[in-house]
Amino acid sequence: MGKLKNHYLVHQEQTLSSPQLGELMDQSARVEAWCNRCGHYQMMDPEHLINSLGPRVRVPEIGVYMECESCSSKDIAARPAYPEHNHLMLMAAE
Numbered sequence: 001m002g003k004l005k006n007h008y009l010v011h012q013e014q015t016l017s018s019p020q021l022g023e024l025m026d027q028s029a030r031v032e033a034w035c036n037r038c039g040h041y042q043m044m045d046p047e048h049l050i051n052s053l054g055p056r057v058r059v060p061e062i063g064v065y066m067e068c069e070s071c072s073s074k075d076i077a078a079r080p081a082y083p084e085h086n087h088l089m090l091m092a093a094e
């Protein structure tokens with residue numbers, strides 16, 4: 001069981017580096033993005049982004065194509081949000 005878990009973690013770290021949108025959708029992950037200027041934060045479905053950008057765009061790059069809803073800045077940061085990670089982050093915050 002321990003070996004299985006290690007394998008899973010290694011696999012996840014590799015995909016964390018810069019996954020494509022299509023890969024995120026396969027993993028039921030989402031994309032979180034925030035504005036570097038005003039801090040506006042948004043969680044998005046990869047499916048929605050694939051419709052406009054295609055499945056092969058890597059997540060850190062999609063910030064280039066986005067614009068902040070609040071301040072119209074184009075200085076957007078994006079990263080994948082895996083369900084497991086959200087859980088870990090919630091636990092760490094408590």
Ligand SMILES: [Zn+2]
Pocket residue numbers: 035036037038039040068069070071072073
């Ligand atoms: Zn903004």
